[in-house]
Amino acid sequence: MDIVQSSMEGLLRAEAAVGRAANRIAGMPLSLNGEPEDIVDLSAEAVALMVARNSHSANIKAAEAGQELAKSTLDLLG
Secondary structure: OOOHHHHHHHHHHHHHHHHHHHHHOOOEEEEEEEEOOOOOHHHHHHHHHHHHHHHHHHHHHHHHHHHHHHHHHHHHHH
16 A cells, blocks of 8 residues: 555545534534533534544645655656
C-alpha cells in the first residue's frame, strides 16, 4: 500500500467521523414541551470533531509528502 492510498483511506475515516459526530449533534430529540433534551455531550462531540480535523490535516500532509516522494523518485530515474 502506498502513502497516497493510505492517506486517502485516512481521509475517508476522518470524513466518516465528522459525519457521525454531526449526526449525534443534529439528532438531539425534543422533549414533550418542544425543547431539545440535553442528552448529547457537546464537549465530547467537539473533541471528536477536533480529532477528525487533525486526522484530516495529517492525512493531507501525508498525501502531499507521498506525491512529492513519487515526483522526486521519477526525477531521479528520468
